[in-house]
Amino acid sequence: MGLFKFEVLQDKDRFVILEEGEQVAVYDNPEKALLYLHEWINYRVYRATSDLLKIHAGCASFRGKRVILAGDKATGKTTLLCRLLLDGMTVHSDEHVLLDNLETLPFPRKFHLKEASLALVPELVPICTKRRSYPSYFGGRFYFFDPLDAGHEWKIKKDRLDVIVYLEPDHGKSTTMKPCPKYLMVHSLMRQTDNFSADPGVQIRELCRLVDNSACYTLRLGKPEDASKIIHDLLS
Numbered sequence: 013m014g015l016f017k018f019e020v021l022q023d024k025d026r027f028v029i030l031e032e033g034e035q036v037a038v039y040d041n042p043e044k045a046l047l048y049l050h051e052w053i054n055y056r057v058y059r060a061t062s063d064l065l066k067i068h069a070g071c072a073s074f075r076g077k078r079v080i081l082a083g084d085k086a087t088g089k090t091t092l093l094c095r096l097l098l099d100g101m102t103v104h105s106d107e108h109v110l111l112d113n114l115e116t117l118p119f120p121r122k123f124h125l126k127e128a129s130l131a132l133v134p135e136l137v138p139i140c141t142k143r144r145s146y147p148s149y150f151g152g153r154f155y156f157f158d159p160l161d162a163g164h165e166w167k168i169k170k171d172r173l174d175v176i177v178y179l180e181p182d183h184g185k186s187t188t189m190k191p192c193p194k195y196l197m198v199h200s201l202m203r204q205t206d207n208f209s210a211d212p213g214v215q216i217r218e219l220c221r222l223v224d225n226s227a228c229y230t231l232r233l234g235k236p237e238d239a240s241k242i243i244h245d246l247l248s
Contacts, residue, residue: 016056020045031056043146050156054121064110064117065215068204071104071118072096074247078171080109080116081231082204083179086150088233091129092179095236096243097159098135102167111218114225117170123157124148132236136162175246176201176226179233187238189231189246197228 019030027045029037029052036052039045058066069082070093081089090106097103105118127145130137139161145153159166178192178200192200198220208215229246233239 187234
């Protein structure tokens with residue numbers, strides 16, 4: 013994968029985004045221009061690995077074991093991953109994981125930490141409130157964040173997967189985890205995968221192999237601190 017060259021030019025009240033000298037977008041709002049540039053860079057990097065299946069999930073590891081946390085938007089993945097990070101786990105990504113045979117490759121995108129989540133990870137308040145927040149596509153505002161901001165290493169490497177946890181929101185209530193049947197986990201992960209090919213047989217078999225070789229659980233997410241303890245105990 014080669015280097016990408018981007019430029020942002022201000023033309024009166026407009027912000028023009030260029031890639032290799034070619035115009036790709038124009039915005040009259042600097043926040044929207046920056047968000048578009050962020051997403052476009054991620055897209056261009058992802059295209060270099062577009063042959064790999066992409067699962068909407070976060071990824072972390074602890075004591076030599078790797079876990080992915082999958083679930084719908086607004087389930088609480090990023091908040092929980094930040095809690096895991098501060099509780100001593102190595103966190104690799106919060107949004108996408110690429111599947112390569114029985115190995116997973118976290119996708120290196122900055123985390124989108126919602127303003128409302130700071131109450132649940134108060135240690136990050138001094139870090140985030142010194143930064144600019146940006147409008148979220150789903151309402152409210154968020155901060156760009158990565159483990160380096162909190163003094164932790166950010167390791168992006170391919171490795172075998174040990175555990176899959178599928179998150180279901182139960183915010184503010186009890187946090188519970190139970191084993192998930194393999195066939196149900198395959199069904200759930202297929203809903204979190206958005207780049208199946210026109211003939212997805214090989215990719216589905218690869219996903220089934222990944223699930224078959226991993227321990228599978230469903231986690232009803234109440235309080236992040238309770239979920240963090242459960243996941244730590246699971247990987248210990």
